[in-house]
Amino acid sequence: MDxxxxxxxxxxxxxxxxxxxxxxxxxxxxxxxxxxxDETSSNRKRSKGFGFIEMSSEESAKKAIEKLNGKEFMGRNIIVSVARPRAKKDF
Structure with a gap:
């Protein structure tokens, strides 16, 4: 796991x-x-409110979670966690 x-x-x-x-x-x-x-709505330029960051090392990723999870960024308290693998769809 990365x-x-x-x-x-x-x-x-x-x-x-x-x-x-x-x-x-x-x-x-x-x-x-x-x-x-959001690729499905009529407003395709609007963010879904989440994203992904890839850090250069596991140590930096852990530090980012510790320091930035729950912190205010541009008016919102962000959630930072290890990304889970994308779920496979059954259809």
């Missing part, structure tokens, strides 16, 4: 990937940032 990938929830809908990456870089090197957007 413990360098983090789930980041309760994001402001206005947050940009660059802003989120910069926030996590205060903890350690960020390899990849992805905010998930």
């Amino acid at each position: 413990n360098t990938k983090l789930y980041v929830g309760n994001l402001s809908y206005e947050v940009k990937e660059q802003e989120l990456q910069k926030y996590f870089e205060s903890i350690g090197e960020v390899l990849h940032t992805k905010i998930i957007f």
